[in-house]
Amino acid sequence: MAANSDFLLTFQEFDSSESHLGGNGDATTISIEDTGAGSHKPQKQRRSAPVTSFEEDNDPLANDDKTELLSGQKRSSPFWTFEYYQTFFDVETHQVRERILGSLLPWPGRNFVHLYIRNNPDLYGPFWICATLVFVIAICGNISDFLVDLGKPQNKYVPEFRKVTIAATAIYSYAWLVPLALWGLLVWRNSKVMNIVSYSFLEIVCVYGYSLAVYIPAVVLWLLPYEAVRWFSIVVALCLSGSILVLTFWPAVRDDQPRVAIAIMTAIMALHILLAFGCKAYFFSTLEDEHTAVDAVVGHGTKSSPTMKMHRTNTMS
Amino acid sequence: MAEVEETSKLMFAGLSDVSISGDIPVEGEINVPVGTPIQDKEYSTLDEPVKDTILRDLKAVGKKFVHVMYPKKSSALLRDWDLWGPLLLCVTLALMLQGGSVNSKEDGGPQFAEVFVIIWFGSVIITLNSKLLGGTISFFQSLCVLGYCIMPLTVAMVVCRLVLLGGSWRFSFIVRLIVVTASFSWSTFASTAFLADYQPPNRKALVVYPVFLFYFVIGWMILTV
Numbered sequence: 001m002a003a004n005s006d007f008l009l010t011f012q013e014f015d016s017s018e019s020h021l022g023g024n025g026d027a028t029t030i031s032i033e034d035t036g037a038g039s040h041k042p043q044k045q046r047r048s049a050p051v052t053s054f055e056e057d058n059d060p061l062a063n064d065d066k067t068e069l070l071s072g073q074k075r076s077s078p079f080w081t082f083e084y085y086q087t088f089f090d091v092e093t094h095q096v097r098e099r100i101l102g103s104l105l106p107w108p109g110r111n112f113v114h115l116y117i118r119n120n121p122d123l124y125g126p127f128w129i130c131a132t133l134v135f136v137i138a139i140c141g142n143i144s145d146f147l148v149d150l151g152k153p154q155n156k157y158v159p160e161f162r163k164v165t166i167a168a169t170a171i172y173s174y175a176w177l178v179p180l181a182l183w184g185l186l187v188w189r190n191s192k193v194m195n196i197v198s199y200s201f202l203e204i205v206c207v208y209g210y211s212l213a214v215y216i217p218a219v220v221l222w223l224l225p226y227e228a229v230r231w232f233s234i235v236v237a238l239c240l241s242g243s244i245l246v247l248t249f250w251p252a253v254r255d256d257q258p259r260v261a262i263a264i265m266t267a268i269m270a271l272h273i274l275l276a277f278g279c280k281a282y283f284f285s286t287l288e289d290e291h292t293a294v295d296a297v298v299g300h301g302t303k304s305s306p307t308m309k310m311h312r313t314n315t316m317s
Numbered sequence: 318m319a320e321v322e323e324t325s326k327l328m329f330a331g332l333s334d335v336s337i338s339g340d341i342p343v344e345g346e347i348n349v350p351v352g353t354p355i356q357d358k359e360y361s362t363l364d365e366p367v368k369d370t371i372l373r374d375l376k377a378v379g380k381k382f383v384h385v386m387y388p389k390k391s392s393a394l395l396r397d398w399d400l401w402g403p404l405l406l407c408v409t410l411a412l413m414l415q416g417g418s419v420n421s422k423e424d425g426g427p428q429f430a431e432v433f434v435i436i437w438f439g440s441v442i443i444t445l446n447s448k449l450l451g452g453t454i455s456f457f458q459s460l461c462v463l464g465y466c467i468m469p470l471t472v473a474m475v476v477c478r479l480v481l482l483g484g485s486w487r488f489s490f491i492v493r494l495i496v497v498t499a500s501f502s503w504s505t506f507a508s509t510a511f512l513a514d515y516q517p518p519n520r521k522a523l524v525v526y527p528v529f530l531f532y533f534v535i536g537w538m539i540l541t542v
Contacts (some may be wrong), residue, residue, distance in 0.1 A: 082448075089449040092519040124450070128527060135534055142541065161431065161538075 088123040088202070096125055103210040106243040112210070113203050113248055121202035126209020130175045133212055136219050137171075138164040141283030144223055163283060174275050175212060179204040182249075185264065189256055197251040207248050211241040215276070222284050230284075234276055242272055378402045385465050388507040395458045395511065403464020406471050407436045410535075413474050414542050432538070439531045440464060447516065447524045454515040463528070466508040470532065473500035474539045493540060501536035505529050 077084040099116045106112070141163055183201045190198055199207075218237035222230050245268050253261040362370060378401050411432035444459040452459075477493045484492075509525050516524045 086449050086451065089446075089451075091523070093522040094519070096523060124446070124523060128446075128530075131527075132530060135530065135537075139537055 088121070090120060091122040091124055095120075096122075099125055099206075099210050100129075100213050103213050103244055104240060106240060106247055108247060111248060111251065112207055112244055113199060121200070121206045123202070123205070125213075126175060126205050129209050129213050129216075130171050133216055133219070134164065134168045134171050136216055137167045137279055137283055140219050140223055141167075144225075144284050147223070147225065167279070167283065170275070170279070171212070174271070175208050176205065178271055179208050182264075182268070186252055189253070189260065189264075193256050199248075199252060207245065211244045214240045219279075222280065230280070234280060238273060238276055242269055245269070245272065374399070374401065378405075381461075381465050382468060385468050385507050388510040395454070395462065398458045398461035400457070400461060400464065403440075403461065403467070406464060406467045407433060410436070410467065410471050410474060410539075413478065414538055435538075436464075436467070436535070439534075443527045443531055446527055447512065450520045450523055451517045452512075452515050452524065454512065459512065462508055462511045463531070466504045466511075466532075467535065469500035469503040469507070470497075470535050470539060473497050473536070477539060497536045497540045501532045504532045508532075 077087070102112060102116045179201065183199070183204050186198065186204075214237050218233045221233040224230070246265060249268060250261075250265065253264050256264075377397060377399060381399075381402055411429045414432050415429045440460050440463040443463060444456055447454065447459060448456065473496045476496050480489045480492050480496075483489075505525075505528055508528050512524065512528070513521055
């Protein structure tokens with residue numbers, strides 16, 4: 001007994017963390033080393049990372065200090081190895097589902113990045129949400145053209161395949177180039193004004209990618225030929241995704257001069273609105289266009305027959 | 318020590334008067350034993366007639382087609398991967414999708430190159446995705462599985478062509494819709510049966526969804542052209 005308490009009271013030299021926690025795979029080991037030290041260190045930390053992230057997700061608002069400790073150690077492999085890019089896909093099915101649901105339901109006070117991304121930004125969500133959105137827009141655009149053609153006299157439906165390439169260019173450049181510009185802008189402002197909140201480039205890409213998820217059901221709703229439904233769905237989608245962006249980026253710019261802050265937020269919202277209405281206008285013909293198109297076809301038909309008759313009389317004489 | 322030398326001298330005493338000149342040829346075989354002779358015959362395929370080589374490859378491709386038709390978890394498809402089947406299916410699909418638009422003036426359908434690029438590029442991206450998520454399948458094995466599982470969609474394409482030749486337009490559309498939907502779900506199910514074992518358990522849905530999207534897009538192209 002006395003020996004035990006003596007052991008507890010005397011100062012013990014602790015050896016390095018690997019040997020101390022050698023067999024315990026669940027433990028989080030923190031080592032302060034050069035990042036280019038070698039690849040065996042990141043292996044051990046990555047093995048322990050999935051376990052800790054699962055525990056974190058059980059209790060969303062606690063364990064913030066653990067995430068702070070883990071934040072600096074994710075990308076320890078050099079960028080030309082495959083493992084470096086694997087760290088961007090370190091998500092599980094329930095995490096992706098939670099992030100998508102979190103982007104659909106914004107709540108003031110709950111920051112999307114802090115709550116859901118939490119130093120584990122992934123590239124899976126933004127990439128595949130953009131891919132889905134590209135194909136959904138192209139397919140629904142083709143379907144709406146087809147439904148319009150259904151009423152016309154000629155029954156020829158021509159699938160416009162180049163719409164896929166145009167949609168892909170527009171959406172991918174919005175989801176990846178705008179975050180790049182925004183990140184550069186925030187870094188520049190950060191150097192001038194000390195902001196409390198700052199985001200890494202991947203976190204901004206994540207926010208933009210997941211905020212586009214709400215457009216997928218909205219685009220499907222655009223199939224219905226009623227203008228009221230289309231306007232309602234686009235306004236609701238704009239509000240939801242725009243509020244995610246505003247709630248995320250307002251804490252990052254509010255410490256700045258008010259004019260600069262307002263300018264940045266206005267630019268974010270303007271680009272977002274431009275994307276939504278641009279897609280709607282280009283890929284989906286509105287009901288007014290459909291009516292004028294039908295009239296043009298009918299008018300052309302009646303105009304052509306008198307000229308043909310005159311031509312025939314000319315040749316006969 | 319002296320005794321050992323003595324005995325060795327005695328042993329080699331008889332050899333002291335044997336002289337080996339350079340003119341005497343020494344016969345014998347210098348063979349490294351490789352195993353049974355039957356194995357040698359299997360692995361050296363240079364001597365067999367060309368027909369055997371082609372038939373063997375065709376049989377392997379045919380066996381894999383049968384595996385896709387009745388998907389059961391077997392490692393044979395994955396172990397002996399080849400890309401002949403996917404190439405054949407991709408070229409057939411691209412040729413038939415391209416020649417589909419009868420009205421050549423308003424050729425809005427996909428060109429041959431577009432279909433080719435979509436299929437191969439899509440397969441590469443899905444393979445990269447599953448490897449980045451921690452899958453243990455190799456790159457070409459995954460390409461092989463994804464390519465072979467396009468077969469139900471190719472069959473659906475042929476059926477759609479035949480259905481388009483006759484019958485009223487609405488009825489043929491419903492038939493084509495049913496056929497394409499059935500074949501695309503068959504493709505997705507078949508490729509999932511092969512690929513699902515090689516993914517980490519919590520990420521299976523993340524890997525299956527891009528496969529679903531890929532076959533959905535190909536099915537869409539078949540339905541509308």
